[in-house]
Amino acid sequence: MNSPKIRYLVFFQYFGTKYSGVMETLTDQPMLGVQNYLERAAQNLRPVTPIKFYVSSRTDTGVHALCNSAHLDVQRGVGKPPFPASVIVAALNYHLKAEPIRILSAYRVSDNFHARFSALxxxxxxxxxxxxxxxxxxxxxxxxxxxxxxxxxxxxxxxxxxxxxxxxxxxxxxxxxxxxxxxxxxxxxxxxxxxxxxxxxxxxxxxxxxxxxxxxxxxxxxxxxxxxxxxxxxxxxxxxxxxxxxxxxxxxxxxxxxxxxxxxxxxxxxxxxxxxxxxxxxxxxxxxxxxx
CATH class of the missing domain: 3.30.70.660 (Pseudouridine synthase I, catalytic domain, C-terminal subdomain)
Structure with a gap:
């Protein structure tokens, strides 16, 4: 049996000039969304199922974020323990490489937490x-x-x-x-x-x-x-x-x-x-x- 699915809340920032906005776009578009790059980096965690980012706040083309947020679910293979929040931050930032996107922090949250609808x-x-x-x-x-x-x-x-x-x-x-x-x-x-x-x-x-x-x-x-x-x-x-x-x-x-x-x-x-x-x-x- 695979390890349990763990939900994380991540806070991230980006320089928005080169992106179509924060939300994902079709990969054949000339400008991609920040979400495209986040999810591409997250697949390097080698999850059992593809990781999707549920972004709290939409931003348009050219809009920047000092701090946006999203939640994601990560499920690892048999016998593998959940990632510490520090590993989520370090791994995502490593694989984002030269993109002007950075993960600021990560937290484990409950399964019913939603980055968009739980925001005050x-x-x-x-x-x-x-x-x-x-x-x-x-x-x-x-x-x-x-x-x-x-x-x-x-x-x-x-x-x-x-x-x-x-x-x-x-x-x-x-x-x-x-x-x-x-x-x-x-x-x-x-x-x-x-x-x-x-x-x-x-x-x-x-x-x-x-x-x-x-x-x-x-x-x-x-x-x-x-x-x-x-x-x-x-x-x-x-x-x-x-x-x-x-x-x-x-x-x-x-x-x-x-x-x-x-x-x-x-x-x-x-x-x-x-x-x-x-x-x-x-x-x-x-x-x-x-x-x-």
Missing amino acids: SRTYIYRLVTGCSHHSQIPVFERDLCWAPKGDHLNVPAMQEAADSLLGTHDFSTFRSVSSEKPFKSPIKTLAQADIRPSSGFMSHHYEYRGLQFWELEFKSRSFLYRQVRRMVGALVAVGQGRLAPYHIKELLEMRDPLAYPLNTMAPAAGLFLKSVEYDDADVDTEGNAAE
Whole structure:
């Protein structure tokens, strides 16, 4: 008889520019998903049955993750004990090799744990830079990692006032993509955080003399609609540029119509990062089975 099937929760990060998104794609596509590479690396564990990653949070082409998560089941052959979490981390990272994907940690979890449905919340960060008159002026180490909206200044207090109107429970239909794959999904979401703050990255002092300023917009909710964060960011930037007033954001919410969203306003993918996925401590045994 084969060894019992063991379920693991893994946290992982990736630089999303070269991938079609996090979800797997057909292998004949020019760009593959992060999941394709994760599952390819996992087969080197020589499981009894192929390993599938159940990803907690979808991200689009060009979107990055400081920390995403997924669960996977690993069953070994006769007489072989379960892998320690540390082995899962080390083996996957070894076989990912040069891919800009890294496993951060792993935990053994119960058989009824689900990375997507057990998540309590997800937090996204969007990075902006002001002071660039053209995207070609974005520093080389920041390319594909932030958005430089037109203009050299944003009215951040007005943006924060507008962001505050997004907090709480609302019908976010206006901020749902028109091309949403799941239009039947409830548009009712509860936004617990919508903050705008200066970003103080380790390279910031190299850019100050050029008049560049980096900003982070942070959003937290149990779940988000398809492209909701990028559409919220784009609308808030329009407020910062003076193209919209803060009260327009509340009006857009009340319209509950994705077609009411201003054309050519959605923020590009490159500045978006999935920051974290949070779980109940009771669901994840952190005593001795985690590996960093």
